[in-house]
Amino acid sequence: MPGGLAARALRIRESGIVVVLAVFVAVTASVQHRFLNAANIQFVLVDTTVFALLALGETMVVISRNVDLSIGSTLGLSAYLSASLFQGHSGAVVPLVFGAGLGIGLACGLANGVLVAGGRVPSLVVTLATLYIIRGIDILIVGGKEVTAASLPASFLQIPKATVGGVPDVAIAVAVVIGIGAYYLRTFRSGRDLYAIGSSPQAARLVGLPVGRRVFTAFAASGAIAGLAGVLWAAQYGTVNSSAGTGYELQVISAVVVGGVAIFGGSGGVVGAALGALLLATISTALYVLGISPFWDQAIWGFLLLVAITLDQAIGARLTAALRRRRTREPPEGPS
Amino acid sequence: MSDRLREAARGLARWESGLAVVVIALLIGGPAISPDFLTGTNLFNLGLSNGEIAIMTLPMTLIIISGEIDLSVASMLGMASALLGRLWSEHVPMPAIFAVIAVVGLAAGAVNGLLVTRFRLPSLAVTIGTLALYRGIATILLGPTTVSGFPVGYTDLGVNGVPFTNDDMTWSTLVFLVGAIASGVVLHATGFGRSVFAMGASEEAAQFAGIRVKRIKTVLFMVSGLVCSLAGVLWTFRLDTAVQDNGLGLELDVVAIVLLGGVSIFGGKGSVAGVVLAALAFAGIQNLLLLTNFNQEATGVVTGALLLASVFAPLAVGQLRQLPWSRRPTTERIQS
Numbered sequence: 117m118p119g120g121l122a123a124r125a126l127r128i129r130e131s132g133i134v135v136v137l138a139v140f141v142a143v144t145a146s147v148q149h150r151f152l153n154a155a156n157i158q159f160v161l162v163d164t165t166v167f168a169l170l171a172l173g174e175t176m177v178v179i180s181r182n183v184d185l186s187i188g189s190t191l192g193l194s195a196y197l198s199a200s201l202f203q204g205h206s207g208a209v210v211p212l213v214f215g216a217g218l219g220i221g222l223a224c225g226l227a228n229g230v231l232v233a234g235g236r237v238p239s240l241v242v243t244l245a246t247l248y249i250i251r252g253i254d255i256l257i258v259g260g261k262e263v264t265a266a267s268l269p270a271s272f273l274q275i276p277k278a279t280v281g282g283v284p285d286v287a288i289a290v291a292v293v294i295g296i297g298a299y300y301l302r303t304f305r306s307g308r309d310l311y312a313i314g315s316s317p318q319a320a321r322l323v324g325l326p327v328g329r330r331v332f333t334a335f336a337a338s339g340a341i342a343g344l345a346g347v348l349w350a351a352q353y354g355t356v357n358s359s360a361g362t363g364y365e366l367q368v369i370s371a372v373v374v375g376g377v378a379i380f381g382g383s384g385g386v387v388g389a390a391l392g393a394l395l396l397a398t399i400s401t402a403l404y405v406l407g408i409s410p411f412w413d414q415a416i417w418g419f420l421l422l423v424a425i426t427l428d429q430a431i432g433a434r435l436t437a438a439l440r441r442r443r444t445r446e447p448p449e450g451p452s
Numbered sequence: 453m454s455d456r457l458r459e460a461a462r463g464l465a466r467w468e469s470g471l472a473v474v475v476i477a478l479l480i481g482g483p484a485i486s487p488d489f490l491t492g493t494n495l496f497n498l499g500l501s502n503g504e505i506a507i508m509t510l511p512m513t514l515i516i517i518s519g520e521i522d523l524s525v526a527s528m529l530g531m532a533s534a535l536l537g538r539l540w541s542e543h544v545p546m547p548a549i550f551a552v553i554a555v556v557g558l559a560a561g562a563v564n565g566l567l568v569t570r571f572r573l574p575s576l577a578v579t580i581g582t583l584a585l586y587r588g589i590a591t592i593l594l595g596p597t598t599v600s601g602f603p604v605g606y607t608d609l610g611v612n613g614v615p616f617t618n619d620d621m622t623w624s625t626l627v628f629l630v631g632a633i634a635s636g637v638v639l640h641a642t643g644f645g646r647s648v649f650a651m652g653a654s655e656e657a658a659q660f661a662g663i664r665v666k667r668i669k670t671v672l673f674m675v676s677g678l679v680c681s682l683a684g685v686l687w688t689f690r691l692d693t694a695v696q697d698n699g700l701g702l703e704l705d706v707v708a709i710v711l712l713g714g715v716s717i718f719g720g721k722g723s724v725a726g727v728v729l730a731a732l733a734f735a736g737i738q739n740l741l742l743l744t745n746f747n748q749e750a751t752g753v754v755t756g757a758l759l760l761a762s763v764f765a766p767l768a769v770g771q772l773r774q775l776p777w778s779r780r781p782t783t784e785r786i787q788s
Contacts, residue, residue: 237767370581429573
């Protein structure tokens, strides 16, 4: 019975963003029909992939009542280093480059994990510091240079353009990765532990959950995913300099929050966060298609974000009240 | 009594004295590394390029000590700058522009404060939302245009120093120093300041002690809005340029300096003296690296390392105190 209530609340949380997304698409499409043509949909989906990936990693961290501010820097470092593998001797194969990006990201994530979980210090401070340090290392390596599309093999630049039945390959791949992430968080013990830790780190520690190890894993995963997203970013944009991904961290966190993940952990899901990233990309394209100046983009996004957290709070308050009423009405009589 | 005083002094002085050592080392070692370091012109430039950031750290200090955070500071700076540019290009007289900017700054802060206190939303999420919203409003106000050609009397701010200082001290430095003294007095010597510490240590306890937590927090956010608007005006005049992305991304620099100054991210702990020293160290290191032809943008490595030190140093000190030979017999400790 309480499971039914929780499931309903979860449905409400994610259906909220689906409704907003649907309304946005419907209004835009009714005004401007070419919004829903294949090329446009492909563009939005490809545009979403990088942010959706970053949102996946960030969600795992945020659910555990932590935050990872270093993902933008990690993406930048991975994008440059992996893309520059193609330079000189362009014998580097694409899978190897993706592996390299993943490894670079994993190294950054492990550093965050060791500092946060090992030192038991606030992740906001640690990842703010690694944001600077990783970006600084990136700038020292890159200097004034840049990787240009001309130096990248066509097979690499073709990755975001390939489609299956009109749907970009990368969008399918990212959707599969997010599906795996959602399944993991929902069913695996270590995934459920993240929610428990985020709801109450103290209680989680008292019942014997390996808090440090789980938080460490979440940061490692977030870093690895950001590294992977960096390679995708390089394939998408072709030109990589030392400022790639600057400022992405706050955009990703806002997409995650709009997607219904509580900023102080314990609730929300990967699918919602990915939908948040999709909404972010949809809004900017929709405004462009509608002929509204792209300069309205950010203000609308900020306003939506404020509405989303206010609504989420209202739903949360109602849910708590409902649970309290239920508890007082039916005294617990052991597990049913 | 004197024992308690000494204990308090020791607790306060620990991190701040470390920072003081860093600043003194910069003063002594700086000229050895670059003979230009302590020249009047260089100090003037140092003040120019860090003045606005330093000014914004002051309200941020009080907000973080009260247990909240304001990530919208750089956007409020940008919004004030955009307002100034837009209204000036429409030939509004300067005093009227200043009045509008002050009112808008207070209102922007009030929106943050009311959403946090009355709707009980986490300030981290709210101010990421208003970060996007206020930057969005700045973008709407100016679009792609750049406004320059402000009256010479105002743009002299970026050329001339404060009278009687041999043109070595910028106006923004003067504003920072006056503001630092004012916030130091308010935070450390008034009932208001003690309330700020109290609510940061325990919001509930502060509430029960009769402190008007919501009102004080709202006031702090409003002050932040006003001060950041002032920083926006200084920024615009100094560069004689109003563009929509003025000050983009500075919020993390501001937070980093405050945390570097020994303010606890969890609230309830910190001092203005620490933040002032941190601002000096931040500016000095950045400037010195610039003079030595180090890639200036990569100075984040140093900032990040210092930030890590700021969280790990107290931990290391705590570990040392746990060692058997440094353990002192404790006299009746009050249980919390």
